[in-house]
Amino acid sequence: MPSLSTAAASNAAFSPSYAPVAVFVGGTSGVGQAMAEALARQTDGRAHIILVGRNAGAAARILAGFPKPTDSDEWKHEFVYCDATSMKGVRAVCDELKRRLQRINFLVLTASGPKANSMVECGETEEGLDNHLVMRYFARYLYTRDLLPLLVRAREEGQRAHVMTVLGAGLGFKVPTDDLGLVEARAASWKFLHGAVTSSAAMKGMMRGAAYNDGLVAWFGTKYPQIAFTHIYPGQVATEGKLFYPGWLLTPLSWIVAFMRHVIPQDECAQYMLHALLDAESERGGIYIRDNYGDVVGSHSFPADYQPNFSGDSSSSSAAAAKIGFLNGIPLKGYGGSDVAVARLMEYTEEVLSEI
Numbered sequence: 499m500p501s502l503s504t505a506a507a508s509n510a511a512f513s514p515s516y517a518p519v520a521v522f523v524g525g526t527s528g529v530g531q532a533m534a535e536a537l538a539r540q541t542d543g544r545a546h547i548i549l550v551g552r553n554a555g556a557a558a559r560i561l562a563g564f565p566k567p568t569d570s571d572e573w574k575h576e577f578v579y580c581d582a583t584s585m586k587g588v589r590a591v592c593d594e595l596k597r598r599l600q601r602i603n604f605l606v607l608t609a610s611g612p613k614a615n616s617m618v619e620c621g622e623t624e625e626g627l628d629n630h631l632v633m634r635y636f637a638r639y640l641y642t643r644d645l646l647p648l649l650v651r652a653r654e655e656g657q658r659a660h661v662m663t664v665l666g667a668g669l670g671f672k673v674p675t676d677d678l679g680l681v682e683a684r685a686a687s688w689k690f691l692h693g694a695v696t697s698s699a700a701m702k703g704m705m706r707g708a709a710y711n712d713g714l715v716a717w718f719g720t721k722y723p724q725i726a727f728t729h730i731y732p733g734q735v736a737t738e739g740k741l742f743y744p745g746w747l748l749t750p751l752s753w754i755v756a757f758m759r760h761v762i763p764q765d766e767c768a769q770y771m772l773h774a775l776l777d778a779e780s781e782r783g784g785i786y787i788r789d790n791y792g793d794v795v796g797s798h799s800f801p802a803d804y805q806p807n808f809s810g811d812s813s814s815s816s817a818a819a820a821k822i823g824f825l826n827g828i829p830l831k832g833y834g835g836s837d838v839a840v841a842r843l844m845e846y847t848e849e850v851l852s853e854i
């Protein structure tokens with residue numbers, strides 16, 4: 499575990515010869531905001547930083563605080579609107595970014611929001627996706643999949659290319675093979691007052707969202723070994739002084755968590771997250787499961803010509819393919835997927851997204 503000053507010092511050593519292009523989905527508040535601000539400071543503003551979210555006013559305030567280089571025109575700081583609960587909206591933003599960007603070096607996914615973080619309330623979006631999974635997983639999957647050509651281009655130019663999803667890495671959540679969209683869990687939910695209230699469906703959404711992110715980095719990390727894919731846990735963070743929101747019924751829980759656990763400010767968290775994002779090890783690509791200090795819990799780098807195998811033959815045995823914590827026959831600490839479960843999740847995800 500690096501100290502805060504060690505993490506900050508290692509971030510301070512990041513000095514690329516090119517102006518990095520960084521997209522922060524969820525950069526308008528919390529951990530994403532603090533990471534974008536730290537990167538802007540580190541590069542003296544010489545970067546193309548894109549904050550994606552809904553709150554244009556917050557974005558304008560954040561962007562106004564970034565350093566503005568006067569000796570270079572290689573920079574741009576902008577806001578792009580997206581409601582990430584709409585897959586159509588996410589797709590439109592990705593199409594727009596692909597039209598006008600040459601490359602992306604860093605894609606950082608932090609957006610979740612109160613509905614995705616509630617431990618008691620559940621529901622579904624207008625497009626029929628689970629309220630927890632839509633922001634915790636589906637939007638992140640779609641951003642990753644659709645923006646990958648731009649990350650590949652950055653890597654081809656000899657630059658860094660890193661996708662980081664900030665959620666619940668290494669917490670022991672497993673990728674299941676049943677009820678992947680939580681349709682059955684929601685149907686069994688208990689209706690109470692003004693919404694569907696069920697600890698089971700909401701809690702499942704919280705945990706599965708985290709597990710599915712393991713599947714996300716594993717799937718794309720095996721397909722694109724030259725690019726780094728990180729799933730990281732931020733720890734308990736007081737974002738803009740606020741604690742997490744577990745749902746109205748459990749609000750006192752956030753006070754207990756704050757009392758019992760070490761809660762850090764978002765700027766401190768951002769140093770650890772940035773430390774993991776800019777880490778020299780991930781420069782060569784690979785799959786990383788990291789903790790709240792940016793330390794690697796488990797990682798693996800496949801060779802550049804690697805052919806992914808999630809079917810359980812040749813490189814991995816069929817027993818290993820069904821075993822949680824193994825990726826294509828390789829044991830990966832902190833990883834909650836199995837080849838069978840991840841392949842099923844990906845097939846399901848593509849099926850669902852193709853219908854929207």
Ligand SMILES: NC(=O)c1ccc[n+]([C@@H]2O[C@H](COP(=O)([O-])OP(=O)(O)OC[C@H]3O[C@@H](n4cnc5c(N)ncnc54)[C@H](OP(=O)(O)O)[C@@H]3O)[C@@H](O)[C@H]2O)c1
Pocket residue numbers: 523524525526527528529530550551552553554556580581582583608609610611612615664665666732733734735736737742
């Ligand atoms: N904070 C913690 O203690 C903690 C603990 C464990 C895990 N995590 C996870 O770590 C990640 C980062 O945490 P955080 O507290 O910084 O994030 P957060 O408060 O959950 O998310 C804030 C961001 O999400 C965006 N967002 C919310 N709803 C949106 C929507 N419908 N469309 C587009 N963007 C939307 C917000 O942008 P707009 O308002 O502009 O839409 C904002 O930028 C999250 O995934 C969170 O679940 C956090």
